[in-house]
Amino acid sequence: MNQDIKLLSRRDIAARIAADIPDGAYVNLGIGAPTEVANCLPDGVTIILHTENGLLGMGPSPPKGDEDEDLINAGKQFVTALPGAAYFHHADSFAMMRGGHLDYCVLGAYEVSVRGDLANWHTGANDAIPAVGGAMDLAIGAKSVFVMMDLLTKKGASKLVERCTSPLTGVACVKRVYTDHATFDITPEGVAARDLADGLSLAALQEICGVRLTGG
Amino acid sequence: MNQDIKLLSRRDIAARIAADIPDGAYVNLGIGAPTEVANCLPDGVTIILHTENGLLGMGPSPPKGDEDEDLINAGKQFVTALPGAAYFHHADSFAMMRGGHLDYCVLGAYEVSVRGDLANWHTGANDAIPAVGGAMDLAIGAKSVFVMMDLLTKKGASKLVERCTSPLTGVACVKRVYTDHATFDITPEGVAARDLADGLSLAALQEICGVRLTGG
Amino acid sequence: MNKICPSLQAAVADVPDGATVMIGGFGDAGVPFQLIDALIEQGAKDLTVISNNAGTGETGIAALIKNDRVKKIVCSFPRQANASAFDERYLAGRIALDLVPQGNLAERIRAAGAGIGAFYTPTAYGTPLADGKETREIAGRHYVLEYPLAADYAFIKAHKGDPLGNLVYRKTARNFGPVMATAAKCTVAQVTQVVGVGDLDPEAIVTPGIFVKRVIEVAPARC
Amino acid sequence: MNKICPSLQAAVADVPDGATVMIGGFGDAGVPFQLIDALIEQGAKDLTVISNNAGTGETGIAALIKNDRVKKIVCSFPRQANASAFDERYLAGRIALDLVPQGNLAERIRAAGAGIGAFYTPTAYGTPLADGKETREIAGRHYVLEYPLAADYAFIKAHKGDPLGNLVYRKTARNFGPVMATAAKCTVAQVTQVVGVGDLDPEAIVTPGIFVKRVIEVAPARC
16 A cells, blocks of 8 residues: 555544535444444534434434433344434335435445445355345435445455446445545446545556546 | 014114124214214123224213213214223224224114115205215224114115215225114125014015015 | 425425426315415425325315416325315316225325335235236235325425424324435425424324425414 | 323233244333333243344343243344343254344334234345235335234333323334234233323324333333
8 A cells, every 4th residue: 555645534434424415414323434434423413313313304323321222223232312303113214215205325345336336234254144134225215325335455455446246235235335445436337436545546556456537 | 664673772773783793893883873882882891982083991980960062973073082092083083994993893884785885974955055074084994894773764765775976985895784674795696685674575575675684 | 494385385396397296185174275386376386296185165275276276186084075176177188086995095195115126015006006017916905006106395294393393283184294304305395383493392293304394384374 | 181101010921832922122212121021021922022132131121031931933143142032942842033134123113003914115125024925026126925923912112191091212222112002902001100191292192192001110220
């Protein structure tokens, strides 16, 4: 790795995503890194968080000692409900997602293809116990599906790929991929890279990820 | 008409239906004559009434002056809600019917065929403004669908027929037909007549209705 | 976020000619009469209306029809004893009617809001209202394939609403409001009372605010 | 009418071997732990369980699995960090798994309760979980045909219940309870508190009593 490239931290990536979400948006933040987006919203911007286990208007973690076993998020962590929140059952909650009512959904990924295919539920390993949860519903469950991930695996392989090798979660569903190297817009005309990390050229980025890119 | 035959009154028919509905049953009574069934329940029998416009636990008409414009039945008449009632929206209400959760539904009819086809929404007249309401949903909307009707039209034609001539409301959906002449069970083996009006023989009844009957 | 609308006029201002508009209500219960009046005043025409009824007397949808703003109505029960506007135009071929059984109407509206592409329903199988429709036998029962019904606007009436668009209804006036709210690009709720954020019990909210774009308070008429 | 059950034992007494049982809950919220414990004690085996998860630790469904009562589980997320009972049996081929995306699971359960024969859903299209399933393009979008999921029993947890079977839930413990209640021949609700008929607000009842056969009060455990 070129030492002059300043890759984005997880927090930096979350801040970029947060900057692209407008005030008043309805958003589902996937389990793990995407939850960081809620902590990076600019001043004056309020978004309304959906958790697919039946709550719109989710708030932050409760103070220690105030946990309520009946109030959790999709990651099964204790959360709170903000004023104006509403509870609903699972069929209604997933109807809300499937019906395209959420503005944004932010998810992690193993791989994203140049046409926006998403693989994030199963590594494809034969001995893995399969478990999908709401991943496939989330993949098609918002007007805009954003992916938040490091561009490379620990072994250095690009997770932005020509064609996913892991089992798919959804087909042509990802609109934008935010990574530590750059942000990628998935468009009908191809993948447009923008907001490249300091010190990273488009040519270098293209070499790293191995898929054809256009400038952002 | 043989003067020795004592046809049942509408109230008599309603009482027969009421006697066949067990305590605790969930029931939808169609618009018009079927509503009379609620007034004929034996002592100690409580049924829970569903009205498809979104109420389970419907009570009788309110006293004059206590009408609430937001509390009506499917016939758009003012009603009341009993303790333990619940309100729900139209999709949930018709899901309740379509899903087979109601025990009984009692409907009027223009015609019922020997295999239980029901015609009760449209006379077939060319100049009629069509309107179906919940008729087709009610026809398939209970574990047992009962019809309450006079056996004959005003012109003397049997409404229990080999094959309906009016447009159908539902196919093979009627289980039992209560009339002023007798009660008819629609079974896979044919139509079984029982509880004939006083003075009416099975042979005479068969001649009147013109379809093959077995004794009850 | 504040979805409270300053006026009925503002609530309906952008409805274009040719729009598809869902209108809540069953009989007179839950009908957003004032929104309909505002729509008549606004002047949009060639509307497709999706509603259970075609209005009673000369009010509500009947008034919209009488003003010749409706080119087509999708409903279960257009016929009303005391309403002649629809009947006259229908018999003269000046308004189209798509007659849908009430439960299929509700479920098709729900399907649009829930992202369901189509569904098999037992209602209307073997009847004239299933003529030409795809059917299928599943586990020994016969079904008709029905498609979603979506709209550009939904005008509904609720009891209370807050600035986030959360709604609760009142008694059987709830009827079609909650499903219509999910199936339109722009849902406008006429409410009897606007309350503050947090004033509605989150366990009892029937329509979460995500489904509602505009809330307009209309105090009940005094008799 | 009184659906209040005298004991947990009575509430589960008639579950036969081979029954299909829906069990509410997401994570630990809304899991009817005491009903599951009673079912383990009752002894029914060869069960097919429909639930979102396969239990955590050694409680709930994990305990049912550990006692070898489950031949098949239909769920979205069987894997739990601290639960080994399912993993061991699955890898040894001793328990069957039907993996269903969470939203399809909820919608298939709803369909069973709502009398829908099948429906087209966009979820899982083009993925391994749609392998072999019928697909269709409708209005430019791709869908998979999914069928209803019904059960003999539904064991759910609610917050309050009345003798008519009306239920309200608490916060995100609501999850699968309301749809499962509609999809089983016999729905048994474990509630934290039994209240009198008329004590629940009819506008806020989430599960109307028609869907519930038995209600059993289980006071919350004291820590």
